[in-house]
Amino acid sequence: GPGGPVVISTWQHGLAANEAAWEVLQGGGNALDAAEAGVKVTEADPTVSTVGLGGRPDRDGIVTLDAAIMDGAGDCGSVMALQDILHPISVARRVMDNTPHVMLAGEGARQFALAEGFPTTNLLTEDSKQEWEQWKRDNPGYRPPINVENHDTIGLLALDAQGRLAAACTTSGAAYKYHGRVGDSPIVGAGLYADNEVGAATATGWGEAVVRACGSFLVVELMRQGHSPTEACRMAVERVIAKNPDYREIQVGFIALAKDGTTGGYCIHPNFDYAVYTAAEGNRMVVPDSKLT
């Protein structure tokens, strides 16, 4: 493989996230700091309607955020259903660094963020609010939509020049979800996983389906058995399909980064793409193979 540094992240918004992560790595920073810095760009972008500021709210009109960060050495932190904080990934990092815990949820996570000095931010933009109000008018049954469009989490994996890996994942979750719903993104092993001995992986798409398969842990374990990043992602998608009979109605995608710097991805539906940044090829979009056409 190409060795480090390498950065890989989900969807078109991954390009801008990769740039910020790359800058940290170029400056001699470590993979963990790079992963955090990368996804913060997406969290702060009000035009990304699936992450952080401007993220779609739950069905009650409340923006609740899920985020997790993991160091390939094994440490990790996450926040779930967090309200009013612009950078949940940085709160997850503080959970990892400054508490004896791994996960904080809801109001407790918010109180922790405030105690750590994070400011409050109104995350519901006028555009997201109007879209939610339209959704309520169109959906008197108040049922969260389950379809191939309900995705676009940012998940980012970084490998630094010293061979350290890290993963970060942050999202506003499934649009118009039940209040209090937690997806795969803040669940270590589901939304992301990193192990310096092997590689790292992260997931996007319908989180319930990813949780049922322990998706990202599975990808890393398949790489541990010798499978390439792409093959490991493909086999994990097959497992997701086996555990989710409704797989034709949902999107799930995985990306992976092996410790040798090789990358790959795979998904159910063909609309998924991801961004890869290497010294040799710069920052570019990649369209992976998919189960369905």
Ligand code: SD4
């Ligand atoms: C989740 N996987 O909460 C995340 C969402 C995602 O909304 O990819 N987009 O299920």
